[in-house]
Amino acid sequence: MASTASTRRQFLSLLGLSAVAVSCGTTAIGANSGKGQTRTLRYQGWAGQVTLPELAEDLGYLEDVKLKWVGNTISGPQDIQSAATGQIDFGGAFNGAVVKLAANNAPIKAVISYYGADKNAYNGFYVLSDGPIRSARDLVGKKVGMNTLGAHSEAMLDIYLQRGGLSRADIGKVEPLVVPPVNTEQSLRQKQIDVAVLGGILRDKALATGGIRPLFTDYQLLGAFSAGTYVMTDRFLKQSPDTARIFVTAVGRAIEWSRSTPREEVISRMTDIVKKRGRNEDTDPLKYWRSYGVAETAGRITGKELQLWIDWLADRGDVQKGQVALSDLYTNEFNAAGKGGAEASSAVSSPSTSGS
Structure with missing residues (x-):
């Protein structure tokens, strides 16, 4: 990473x-x-x-x-x-x-x-099912793995944090990280990151395995x-x-x-x-x-x-x-x-x- x-x-x-x-x-x-x-x-x-x-x-x-x-x-x-x-x-x-x-x-x-x-094609921000992250504020100080910076996933994260009422200073404490898509699920399960952005095929494959839950999705944010x-x-x-x-x-x-x-x-x-x-x-x-x-x-x-x-x-x-x-x-x-x-x-x- x-x-x-x-x-x-x-x-x-x-x-x-x-x-x-x-x-x-x-x-x-x-x-x-x-x-x-x-x-x-x-x-x-x-x-x-x-x-x-x-x-x-x-x-x-x-x-x-x-x-x-x-x-x-x-x-x-x-x-x-x-x-x-x-x-x-x-x-x-x-x-x-x-x-x-x-x-x-x-x-x-x-x-x-x-x-x-x-409803079928969306990017979700996933956390471990037994983990403590439940809200935008819980992301302060946490690492979010995504395919690239300055693109779709970072924009969705930013909107979610803003809507969650975080200050600009607190938003700056949420750390987006570049993780190759094929490694994102594994990085979450190994707790190298706290949130994994997953979409399409990789998302559904990870959900089929179980043990993760969505914090939010871009479809939930913007329809x-x-x-x-x-x-x-x-x-x-x-x-x-x-x-x-x-x-x-x-x-x-x-x-x-x-x-x-x-x-x-x-x-x-x-x-x-x-x-x-x-x-x-x-x-x-x-x-x-x-x-x-x-x-x-x-x-x-x-x-x-x-x-x-x-x-x-x-x-x-x-x-x-x-x-x-x-x-x-x-x-x-x-x-x-x-x-x-x-x-x-x-x-x-x-x-x-x-x-x-």
């Missing part, structure tokens, strides 16, 4: 983008240089999981566009920073991190929502909401609009396929995808998958899921009021599956079986 001395006042400082790093995003476009539109999208995956682009590719929705896996990440802020600087072609993160990145003048736009919270978006650089969208349209629409179609398809079939397909890619991953946890949690049809962005964090970050002083314009943050232009009407009906039609 890696600890940090960062305070909540430095929330999202993990991004740490300098002017040099951001400016690199306008030139370091690698495989996307030249007049032709790229048909290869570089990306980072998540160990043991099937991302929506990976699902879309397997369903045949990406047409002639190919994904090129360059490695895995456990950090949304790192993923979108890599997209902003041109190391990969798209990245996804918690919307607060997207807002903060844009506030640092990164030339990016959110193009589609890809995860969220609902159903889309929590994160995929971003692409302005330059990529300008140079390869057709590829961007295929990609975004394919992800939207994959969201709707996962909603309308029997859960057992979705899990079976995901299991096949993980086995075929040959990364020596355990497929057993996939049986706990329930939902991607995206609130809107085909991942369409309404703006409210970003405005929430623009206002929140401004209230905290992490960004200045008016520093980020909502209209500059996102676009639905490339999402044919999320536009409604006949075009959307065609876009979310039955999948190809060629990728099976």
Whole structure:
């Protein structure tokens, strides 16, 4: 486990983008240089999981566009920073991190929502069943393990502590720690941390084992909401609009396929995808998958899921009021599956079986 001395006042400082790093995003476009539109999208995956682009590719929705896996990440802020600087072609993160990145003048736009919270897909903050932690105040002086700092989990923790009536000084005494997701449950059970943030497959697997209970969940805090978006650089969208349209629409179609398809079939397909890619991953946890949690049809962005964090970050002083314009943050232009009407009906039609 890696600890940090960062305070909540430095929330999202993990991004740490300098002017040099951001400016690199306008030139370091690698495989996307030249007049032709790229048909290869570089990306980072998540160990043991099937991302929506990976699902879309397997369903045949990406047409002639190919994904090129360059490695895995456990950090949304790192993923979108890599997209902003041109190391990969798209990245996804918690919307607060997207807002903060844009506030640092990164030339990016959110193009589609890809995860969220609902009754089946949520992140919970778990403690040992026989432990003493029952309230926000009980967290003072305690360690909370999460996948990365300056992102979704830290934001939810901060909101919970604020609503629990803690002063800023007391909130600063709650210590968030970076723990790889696959090790978080074990770290809690071994009492290396006091609270474990668990979501999706890893959450349900831990609950099935027993001995833990939820302190709170993001769904309890905010209800159903889309929590994160995929971003692409302005330059990529300008140079390869057709590829961007295929990609975004394919992800939207994959969201709707996962909603309308029997859960057992979705899990079976995901299991096949993980086995075929040959990364020596355990497929057993996939049986706990329930939902991607995206609130809107085909991942369409309404703006409210970003405005929430623009206002929140401004209230905290992490960004200045008016520093980020909502209209500059996102676009639905490339999402044919999320536009409604006949075009959307065609876009979310039955999948190809060629990728099976």
